[in-house]
Amino acid sequence: MTDTAPPLALDDVVRAWALLHRAVRDRRSALRTPVLASVGADGAARARTVVLRAIEDAPRLALLHTDVRSAKVAEIEAAPGVTLLAHDPRARLQVRLEARAAVERSGPRIDAARAALSEAALADYAGVLPPGAPLTGHRPARDPSMARQHLAVVILSVQSLETLQHTPEGWRRALGRPDGAGWAAHWLVP
Numbered sequence: 001m002t003d004t005a006p007p008l009a010l011d012d013v014v015r016a017w018a019l020l021h022r023a024v025r026d027r028r029s030a031l032r033t034p035v036l037a038s039v040g041a042d043g044a045a046r047a048r049t050v051v052l053r054a055i056e057d058a059p060r061l062a063l064l065h066t067d068v069r070s071a072k073v074a075e076i077e078a079a080p081g082v083t084l085l086a087h088d089p090r091a092r093l094q095v096r097l098e099a100r101a102a103v104e105r106s107g108p109r110i111d112a113a114r115a116a117l118s119e120a121a122l123a124d125y126a127g128v129l130p131p132g133a134p135l136t137g138h139r140p141a142r143d144p145s146m147a148r149q150h151l152a153v154v155i156l157s158v159q160s161l162e163t164l165q166h167t168p169e170g171w172r173r174a175l176g177r178p179d180g181a182g183w184a185a186h187w188l189v190p
């Protein structure tokens, strides 16, 4: 008879956080492009794909880049409770972060992000009109000299991390909350 120790919820949470760390640098990781859900001014959910730019540990933060004029910025400034949802089909893992979001428009993080922007990424921020504005043609007017000023960093302060992991025995679901330098974690019914 084999006597394997039962899995720990904490291990699933720690592993998911480590995978998010790795995803920042791994363009092939599905966890690198999660969905950010916020609450619109009308109370309805708004969701969009974003790129995970950085993960920090103390405190536990997830960092995103966006155009300061985009709808999500106004939304999260009015209602900072957001969800970041990622799914990695290869790892058979869903990761759900609940977080408080804040937008940084100046400071060292912005300076570093602006300095690191590639030419291709610069083009994403060069629109003269704000993202989502109606267009008459299909090509928006661009002013590359303004691009860096449109960049904002969205800082997600993680409130909880939930994993849903498929295993040969079926699904298992863990919930972790930042607790000092670690996590407090327990299992949930999947």
Ligand SMILES: Cc1cc2nc3c(=O)[nH]c(=O)nc-3n(C[C@H](O)[C@H](O)[C@H](O)COP(=O)(O)O)c2cc1C
Pocket: 033, 046, 047, 048, 049, 050, 051, 052, 064, 065, 066, 067, 070, 071, 072, 073, 131, 132
């Ligand atoms: C693969 C992918 C990655 C994206 N990454 C970002 C991103 O990092 N930041 C961002 O603001 N928008 C990103 N977008 C565009 C958003 O999904 C969205 O269309 C745009 O930000 C406008 O959203 P909003 O009007 O809800 O603010 C990405 C879209 C895709 C398909």
